[in-house]
Amino acid sequence: MPLAPANDEAAPARILGTVTADISRAERWEHFRCRMGGFRNSYIVEPGLYALGEPDANADVLVSANYKLSFDSLRRELSGLDAWILVLDTKGINVWCAAGKGTFGTEELIKRIVSSRLDSVVNHRRLMLPQLGAVGVKAAEVRRRTGFKVSFGPVRASDIPAYMNAGYRKTPGMGTVDFTMRDRLVLTPMELNPAMKRYYPWFAAGVLLLFGLQRDGILFSSAWNGALPFLLLGLIAVAAGALITPALLPYIPFRSFALKGLVAGYAAVLLATLIPVVSNSQDEILLRAVTFLFFPAASSYIALQFTGSTTYTGMSGVKKELRIGMPLYIGAAAISLLLLLVYKFNEWGVI
Amino acid sequence: MRYLANVTTLEYDVEKCTGCGRCVEVCPHGVFVMEEKRARITDRDRCMECGACSLNCEYGAISVDSGVGCAAAIITGMLTGGEPVCGCDGGGSSSSCC
Ligand code: SF4
Ligand code: SF4
Numbered sequence: 015m016p017l018a019p020a021n022d023e024a025a026p027a028r029i030l031g032t033v034t035a036d037i038s039r040a041e042r043w044e045h046f047r048c049r050m051g052g053f054r055n056s057y058i059v060e061p062g063l064y065a066l067g068e069p070d071a072n073a074d075v076l077v078s079a080n081y082k083l084s085f086d087s088l089r090r091e092l093s094g095l096d097a098w099i100l101v102l103d104t105k106g107i108n109v110w111c112a113a114g115k116g117t118f119g120t121e122e123l124i125k126r127i128v129s130s131r132l133d134s135v136v137n138h139r140r141l142m143l144p145q146l147g148a149v150g151v152k153a154a155e156v157r158r159r160t161g162f163k164v165s166f167g168p169v170r171a172s173d174i175p176a177y178m179n180a181g182y183r184k185t186p187g188m189g190t191v192d193f194t195m196r197d198r199l200v201l202t203p204m205e206l207n208p209a210m211k212r213y214y215p216w217f218a219a220g221v222l223l224l225f226g227l228q229r230d231g232i233l234f235s236s237a238w239n240g241a242l243p244f245l246l247l248g249l250i251a252v253a254a255g256a257l258i259t260p261a262l263l264p265y266i267p268f269r270s271f272a273l274k275g276l277v278a279g280y281a282a283v284l285l286a287t288l289i290p291v292v293s294n295s296q297d298e299i300l301l302r303a304v305t306f307l308f309f310p311a312a313s314s315y316i317a318l319q320f321t322g323s324t325t326y327t328g329m330s331g332v333k334k335e336l337r338i339g340m341p342l343y344i345g346a347a348a349i350s351l352l353l354l355l356v357y358k359f360n361e362w363g364v365i
Numbered sequence: 366m367r368y369l370a371n372v373t374t375l376e377y378d379v380e381k382c383t384g385c386g387r388c389v390e391v392c393p394h395g396v397f398v399m400e401e402k403r404a405r406i407t408d409r410d411r412c413m414e415c416g417a418c419s420l421n422c423e424y425g426a427i428s429v430d431s432g433v434g435c436a437a438a439i440i441t442g443m444l445t446g447g448e449p450v451c452g453c454d455g456g457g458s459s460s461s462c463c
């Protein structure tokens with residue numbers, strides 16, 4: 015980041031440095047790595063007061079999180095403006111998440127106002143916060159304790175110039191979050207990754223073991239041949255829950271994520287039975303039952319996890335879905351296992 | 366997009382409202398509008414229980430049992446017997462959580 019040396023020691027205020035609206039090439043590369051999950055917890059800005067351009071004592075003060083992507087998107091959108099940016103210590107987490115956790119919160123804001131001696135930097139008493147910060151910041155208390163009057167600006171940094179031009183008023187749309195196809199697709203790696211890492215290996219190991227088990231030991235060729243359709247169906251269930259459901263969210267019927275995932279899962283499994291490898295296994299009634307019981311349920315469970323990434327699901331709703339869904343998922347898994355065991359015993363000629 | 370109907374814990378007492386407009390300013394889903402100098406709820410089912418309105422209504426007109434609408438967090442909370450904690454450590458786009 016192009017940082018000029020901090021102000022000389024005689025200055026009463028603590029200004030950490032001057033930043034520009036230009037995002038350097040190195041920073042662009044960092045942003046890309048960051049979105050791909052390259053840094054996780056370490057992409058941060060030092061908390062404190064920064065000057066963007068050449069702000070004077072009348073310039074606006076904007077408050078940001080110390081997640082560098084949040085800070086940089088603010089810088090970029092303010093191109094051509096002179097303003098102060100007060101960066102809170104949110105432990106490198108974006109505004110919304112940090113506000114939910116309370117790190118983008120009343121106490122931290124008051125602390126930074128005091129430690130940067132903001133009252134001696136500007137001669138007005140206005141602060142502009144991103145709207146989503148309102149989850150953690152109690153404006154009335156900030157005013158009571160520091161004299162600074164908080165206004166919550168637009169949700170998106172890109173609307174800030176328009177908001178300022180409109181006389182610090184939000185026009186329709188500036189104050190609401192949306193959840194576009196692009197927003198949702200950006201998030202799917204976060205769904206696919208854990209599903210593939212956390213559940214799939216266990217599932218695959220279990221399936222291979224089950225199909226490989228013979229009366230006289232484990233047979234690898236039969237493990238592979240018998241398990242292959244299920245391994246494929248497992249991948250398809252993950253894709254249906256973690257990729258197709260998020261991408262097509264508004265177009266899949268029902269409001270419930272569990273039901274959306276179930277619909278997507280059934281559709282995907284139905285299509286999958288057209289694949290020769292899978293369809294061969296379907297002659298066996300027990301395997302067919304497991305196919306249509308377990309995999310749509312798995313897709314439904316995975317789809318329910320996506321509630322963590324949405325911008326509109328509330329806690330009470332998710333709790334309700336889990337209350338109804340969890341017993342059904344556990345039941346579906348248990349029955350599937352039972353059916354598979356019956357199938358195995360049958361194969362061994364035990365029953 | 367709307368989530369499940371009739372599940373939000375949002376409560377609003379019009380008697381206590383002074384019409385300051387803060388709830389309209391902070392709600393990310395446009396649940397409140399100003400009407401004849403008082404706030405009015407438009408569509409409760411749009412509420413995601415973020416808690417911004419109740420935290421910022423100085424007059425105690427709004428209450429909501431706020432928390433994260435995130436299955437992983439709630440399951441973890443159920444298993445550990447604690448509050449649902451969101452696991453959004455580091456990153457995510459500005460529109461993501463957990
Ligand atoms: S914040 Fe409270 S007092 Fe102000 S308009 Fe909303 S409900 Fe009324
Ligand atoms: S809890 Fe959040 S989403 Fe619900 S009405 Fe209040 S501000 Fe809006």
